Amino acid sequence: MAALHRRTEQRHRTSAEILAFHAGKLRSWLDAPPPAGCRPAFTAALRSALGNAGILLTLLDDQNQVALSTAAGHDALIARDAEFVSGEGPATDAVVSGGTVFAIDDMLSDRWPHYAPTVRRAGVRAVFAVPLQQPISCVGALCVLERKPVITDTLAAATDRVADALARTVLLPSPQTPEVSDPLRLFDETSYQDVVHQAAGMLSVRHACSPDDAVALLRARAFADGTLIEELARREVQDGTGLD
Template sequence: MRPGDDPGGGQDRGAGTGGYARAVGAIAAGLRDAEPAQVPERLCAVAVDLLPVDGASVSLRGDSMPLQLAASGARAARLAQLQATLGDGPCHHVLKTGAPVLARDLADDDCADRWPVFVQQALGTGVRAVYALPLGSTAVCVGTLDLYSGSPGVLSAHQMHVALLLAGVMTGALMDLPHDARDADKGWLSGLAADHDRVHQAVGMIMAQLGVGADEALARLRGDAFAQGVTVLEAAVDVVSHRRRFDSR
């Protein structure tokens, strides 16, 4: 089904006040009894249920790269990790601008020109459209909600409203986490921080090995990860564990 198509008769599925209310009810039902750490993944699942998309992922802004927080499934998780590894893709554009990116058909020349490697890889997984929405605002964008569809097309006005509602709920959930969810021993945020630290440590080691700056070292790490078919975090772990060096020794 193409995003925006109605499965039963040509009008926007669930459009109107009643449809919006049903979306709010579905979000509430999906989050019922959820622990703070479960909210992002639950919302990704709700997004797939409410919208004509096949997958959803959420990533948080990091100093050097976005950090994947949750996904609706393995393919969505892989696409989020791919964008982090490449340093390219709709997610990165949203993080730079704070504005949504609605790539209605990745097979179009303009998408291939903007994100050549990401587009090639995404099309290879069967994804044809990506809708990336900011978490936060244009002034303060804390992350992205990325929606993936196997069919090209646009989101209708109602579907876009629902997608923005989901992004708003996701932002609120991240901002309003109780303090115990941030506890170093309990919180999922501590795991993300540890992942981020490993990447920074690997970048520092590559800088020392090659005598290059931080941007060059991160580019080398990303290129190595892509060449090996692993995530940038997995490549960083190899560097930190001394299983991979970037000099001749």
């Protein structure tokens, strides 16, 4: 019982630290004279808790489909895109297996032959992903990426701690007020999925195909050209040249 109470205490302390950091950034942003730049991203608070390593957070919906994928750090942005385009990677494996995923250097290529070349070109040499486990399901994964071929014990422990706090406190809506405690509202800075699906809708009309096939077209072109899929999607939305 003592161990359980200590675990619960740690969970709530970690959640409070992350939320307090984010609240402080929001307060500074609101108090700054306009224009104050973009609204601070909640993902930045997670990154701060992990020593500013690149991080990728993936959340699932009720159908076990990706509802949101957000990243902090240039390497993580590239890794997010590579995982979406290739359909493989540490976050995907952590969600499917429900267990921790770890790989460094050549292990990356051995495990994910399509994902690894892109992230290694970006300088990533180690990845560590932890599933976000709630009492009855896995709701996503938290992945950290390093430019050194090592994940330290300190970083691994911090990632476990943050993932546990996210899954068991931050991402749990209040049963009393679910309409105002939707955890996805914390991430409303994210437009990655929105622009991809908007472009897919336009392509499905133009080519008389299903939205899923249109997403597949974007993924194939991004993989073939070595281009970020978000960039292709934005071009498609802006002037219809995403697949040109």
